[in-house]
Amino acid sequence: MSKYFLLGNVVQGRNISKLGHKQGKWTFIVYNTSVTKDTEDNLLISHPPVAKQDSPPPLVSALKASAEQNVASFHFPGHNRGRAAPSSLTQLIGLRPFLHDLPALPELDNLFSPEGTILDAQRQAAKLFGSSETWFLVGGTTCGIQAAIMATCSPGEFLILPRNSHISAISAMVLSGARPKYIIPQYDLDWDIVGGVTSSQASSE
Numbered sequence: 343m344s345k346y347f348l349l350g351n352v353v354q355g356r357n358i359s360k361l362g363h364k365q366g367k368w369t370f371i372v373y374n375t376s377v378t379k380d381t382e383d384n385l386l387i388s389h390p391p392v393a394k395q396d397s398p399p400p401l402v403s404a405l406k407a408s409a410e411q412n413v414a415s416f417h418f419p420g421h422n423r424g425r426a427a428p429s430s431l432t433q434l435i436g437l438r439p440f441l442h443d444l445p446a447l448p449e450l451d452n453l454f455s456p457e458g459t460i461l462d463a464q465r466q467a468a469k470l471f472g473s474s475e476t477w478f479l480v481g482g483t484t485c486g487i488q489a490a491i492m493a494t495c496s497p498g499e500f501l502i503l504p505r506n507s508h509i510s511a512i513s514a515m516v517l518s519g520a521r522p523k524y525i526i527p528q529y530d531l532d533w534d535i536v537g538g539v540t541s542s543q544a545s546s547e
Contacts (some may be wrong), residue, residue: 400459
């Protein structure tokens with residue numbers, strides 16, 4: 343029995359059972375945006391309420407504290423907290439951006455195995471997004487999309503995705519061995535842009 347996976351934010355995770363598939367099992371890779379179905383072809387996007395922030399986020403506080411330290415820097419980046427930055431650039435934007443441009447120093451936690459500041463920030467982000475887990479990533483969303491597809495799809499399984507998907511989704515299918523089921527997204531003539539994939543389009547695959 344084939345498994346079908348849907349890439350995108352067509353429906354919210356808890357609505358998986360409403361679509362189903364007569365030939366196999368649906369699993370949805372969804373983004374943080376909450377989407378609920380109004381009609382067969384209309385989607386309503388909602389966002390969780392944002393709680394008032396009484397204190398700066400964990401990473402902001404840690405960056406501020408680290409930037410205020412009077413220390414010598416022997417680490418990347420080479421601008422050395424702005425001391426070695428080109429004068430043409432510091433005259434344009436000042437020194438403050440360089441003071442906070444810091445790598446994964448011990449006081450800033452470890453992105454690969456967070457235990458402190460980054461872990462706290464990820465938990466707060468998950469609460470804000472309404473998700474069970476949130477992981478920060480670097481290198482753009484390419485590695486995140488590849489990780490999601492490779493963690494979900496096994497060789498030979500199908501991934502349903504828009505035909506104009508980012509190339510990272512294509513490369514992830516090559517890496518995972520997943521097989522594509524392309525959907526041509528609807529074109530919005532009023533805005534002259536390609537829109538999203540509707541639930542009825544996904545159900546017909």
